Amino acid sequence: MTSPRPVxxxxxxxxxxxxxxxxxxxxxxxxxxxxVDRPLIQYAVDEALxxxxxxxxxxxxxxxxxxxxxxxxxYELEDTMEARQKDKAALEGTRLAPGQIAYVRQQxxxxxxxAVWCARSVVGNEPFAVILPDELxxxxxxxxxxMMSAYEKVGGNIxxxxxxxxxxxxxxxxxxxxxxxxxxxxxxxxxxxxxxxxAPSNLMLPGRYILQPQVMDILKTQGVGAGGxxxxxxxxxxxxxxQPFHAFTFDGVRHDCGDKAGFVNAxxxxxLQREDIAPVIRSFLxxxxx
Numbered sequence: 430m431t432s433p434r435p436v437x438x439x440x441x442x443x444x445x446x447x448x449x450x451x452x453x454x455x456x457x458x459x460x461x462x463x464x465v466d467r468p469l470i471q472y473a474v475d476e477a478l479x480x481x482x483x484x485x486x487x488x489x490x491x492x493x494x495x496x497x498x499x500x501x502x503x504y505e506l507e508d509t510m511e512a513r514q515k516d517k518a519a520l521e522g523t524r525l526a527p528g529q530i531a532y533v534r535q536q537x538x539x540x541x542x543x544a545v546w547c548a549r550s551v552v553g554n555e556p557f558a559v560i561l562p563d564e565l566x567x568x569x570x571x572x573x574x575x576m577m578s579a580y581e582k583v584g585g586n587i588x589x590x591x592x593x594x595x596x597x598x599x600x601x602x603x604x605x606x607x608x609x610x611x612x613x614x615x616x617x618x619x620x621x622x623x624x625x626x627x628a629p630s631n632l633m634l635p636g637r638y639i640l641q642p643q644v645m646d647i648l649k650t651q652g653v654g655a656g657g658x659x660x661x662x663x664x665x666x667x668x669x670x671x672q673p674f675h676a677f678t679f680d681g682v683r684h685d686c687g688d689k690a691g692f693v694n695a696x697x698x699x700x701l702q703r704e705d706i707a708p709v710i711r712s713f714l715x716x717x718x719x
Contacts, residue, residue, distance in 0.1 A: 568681025
């Protein structure tokens with residue numbers, strides 16, 4: 430088997446309005462909401478860089494300039510910290526090189542598929558990754574690194590997959606599974622938000638993808654799907670049977686940070702993994718008899 434072409438670019442769809450977190454997101458992008466002391470988007474970027482991604486493409490919208498500022502040089506802050514002899518380690522990873530990052534606009538909220546298509550001129554004719562920052566996936570190594578290892582073996586298209594309760598299938602894209610080989614499952618089809626009675630499995634897609642560039646050609650002419658939006662799931666489904674397509678079961682923990690309860694759970698979980706604050710958090714939880 431010929432080695433698959435390397436994946437150098439990752440697309441981050443971050444144009445959403447974050448209405449589920451209002452009023453916090455009225456003036457602050459939801460991707461900048463912190464889990465402990467790092468914004469969600471930082472976790473996603475770190476995951477991509479760990480996996481060897483070289484170029485980061487942010488599909489943004491109006492009011493998202495804080496994301497650009499976060500990954501830019503902050504001269505006043507850095508100069509002040511240096512003058513006061515403060516450790517700048519906390520800023521590690523927040524300044525990206527000019528050629529390492531690109532921003533494109535999604536001018537209308539037409540769905541995830543449309544957001545990915547907006548990055549077509551930067552992606553070009555190469556395979557690329559898609560990472561949804563709302564989905565915080567914690568593992569060692571990270572989810573995208575795990576998927577890259579699988580991609581090097583089978584090539585084609587790979588979607589991350591995790592099992593959910595059958596009654597939750599109506600909230601996600603769901604895999605119609607074929608043969609399984611360890612963590613890899615052949616994908617025979619993809620269904621967007623099926624009713625539990627109609628769902629082909631309980632394997633959902635938690636927002637990590639490695640896709641071949643042909644998906645952009647499909648998205649160019651694709652009509653609206655579930656929710657009246659252009660769905661990435663529908664475009665991927667069109668590629669099944671013409672290219673290798675697998676689901677990879679991620680070995681790690683998922684937090685749905687697009688949901689308020691999931692966001693709080695993620696904050697508690699990651700706080701308890703921090704040696705500097707975990708004892709205080711545990712003490713507080715004990716007082717609550719939790």
